[in-house]
Amino acid sequence: MWISEVKESKEGAEVSFRGIVLRQKDGYRYKVFDRSGEIWIDSEFPLREGGAYEFVGRYKGGVVVVERAEELEEIDVKYFLPFAENPERDERRFWGVVERISDPRLREFVRFVFEPIWDEFKRGVAAKRYHHAYIGGLLEHTATVGEIVVRILPLYADYGINPDLVILGALFHDVGKAWELKTFPKFEYHEKYGKWGHIFIGANLIKEKGREFGLPEETLTDLVHIILAHHGEYGKGSPVSPRIPEALLVHLADNLDAQMNHVLKDESKD
Numbered sequence: 001m002w003i004s005e006v007k008e009s010k011e012g013a014e015v016s017f018r019g020i021v022l023r024q025k026d027g028y029r030y031k032v033f034d035r036s037g038e039i040w041i042d043s044e045f046p047l048r049e050g051g052a053y054e055f056v057g058r059y060k061g062g063v064v065v066v067e068r069a070e071e072l073e074e075i076d077v078k079y080f081l082p083f084a085e086n087p088e089r090d091e092r093r094f095w096g097v098v099e100r101i102s103d104p105r106l107r108e109f110v111r112f113v114f115e116p117i118w119d120e121f122k123r124g125v126a127a128k129r130y131h132h133a134y135i136g137g138l139l140e141h142t143a144t145v146g147e148i149v150v151r152i153l154p155l156y157a158d159y160g161i162n163p164d165l166v167i168l169g170a171l172f173h174d175v176g177k178a179w180e181l182k183t184f185p186k187f188e189y190h191e192k193y194g195k196w197g198h199i200f201i202g203a204n205l206i207k208e209k210g211r212e213f214g215l216p217e218e219t220l221t222d223l224v225h226i227i228l229a230h231h232g233e234y235g236k237g238s239p240v241s242p243r244i245p246e247a248l249l250v251h252l253a254d255n256l257d258a259q260m261n262h263v264l265k266d267e268s269k270d
């Protein structure tokens with residue numbers, strides 16, 4: 001059974017489930033999780049943090065008193081962690097957005113940045129909890145922010161906005177999350193990169209990659225600005241607020257998708 005079902009069991013009921021050990025407390029108490037949730041268990045048998053087990057026990061007073069625990073030899077990650085619904089579709093959507101960049105040299109720059117990190121980026125999560133908190137969520141979110149700006153840009157075509165810059169900003173805005181958040185055994189901030197945060201990591205990466213690639217200095221300055229400003233204000237983690245319309249557009253598109261995902265995924269759970 002899923003851990004979410006264990007938690008709904010009657011007092012004293014026998015339960016059996018699989019879980020990964022997240023941490024230990026007071027010697028015998030452990031927190032374990034699967035993709036449906038987490039629970040505290042009491043086990044006389046010593047358990048290994050990060051190990052996956054098959055448990056049998058009784059549900060008493062909100063914890064499971066373990067009677068048997070058997071370590072699983074292989075960990076099926078899909079059983080324990082949530083995944084995006086359709087990563088292949090998201091990958092197609094992402095590269096479809098890249099095609100909308102009109103300058104071929106800038107399209108090449110996107111490949112130059114993403115190709116070496118594609119596996120990590122594809123597996124990335126966009127948040128621990130708030131939005132797109134599942135494996136592949138970072139790609140799904142990035143593809144959607146890209147598609148949002150591609151659709152909105154024609155509305156402002158007469159106002160001198162640089163469409164390529166907006167699309168690049170959308171694709172790169174959260175790239176730092178591929179480092180900031182770890183996905184196993186649990187979605188957590190990385191010990192080192194979590195201290196830097198995805199805004200700095202992304203801005204720094206694009207600054208370095210842009211120089212290496214030979215991106216025009218003006219484009220690089222604005223692109224780094226878009227990444228730095230994408231949370232919109234200082235209080236939300238951005239060191240600068242959007243100073244060019246391209247940055248404002250990426251910020252709003254990002255916010256739109258983050259909030260929509262938060263609400264829609266919550267509703268689909270009911």
Ligand SMILES: [Fe+2]
Pocket residue numbers: 173174198230231
């Ligand atoms: Fe962000």
Ligand SMILES: [Fe+2]
Pocket residue numbers: 141173174254258
């Ligand atoms: Fe974002």
